[in-house]
Amino acid sequence: MARLNTLIFLAVVALSVVALIDCLVTDRSRLQSFPRSAWVVLILLCPVLGAIAWFRSGRVTPGVPVQAVATPIGPEDDPDFVRRMAESLRDR
Template sequence: MARLNTLLFLVVVALAVVALIDCLLTERSRVQAFPRGAWTVLILLCPIFGPVAWFRAGRGAPAADVARIPAGPDDDPEFLRRLAESLRDR
């Protein structure tokens, strides 16, 4: 039983540490719902609820101005346009 308690304690501490580091390193524009200081206090005072809330609601999606890299040729609109042109030219 002591091993299980120790393991659960370590999991909770690891979750809180990861959430705290992520909170402190996240860009200011992505922090949502509360200011970064409030998230930090919440993560430290509520070591289970705080990190879960941070990962669910605290950090927003990445900025939309980041260019999306196509995963494959069929996801690249430029490739599809050139392919359609080459097929028309035949």
């Protein structure tokens, strides 16, 4: 039982250390959601959940598109709509 507890403890420490180092060396432009200081505090106070949260949503991963907020476009911004309107006005 003591060996299992030691193994779990070492795994938690390793996960936290890797997450903390990754957080500290990540470029500021790749940070997402919170500032770096908030991530460091979260990783230190909640080692397992903070590290998992960091790897899941703390940084922008290369090759994975960032979800953009869809902005509504007006009809005048849609070239097909403008073309169809022009054709319908010409047909009158």
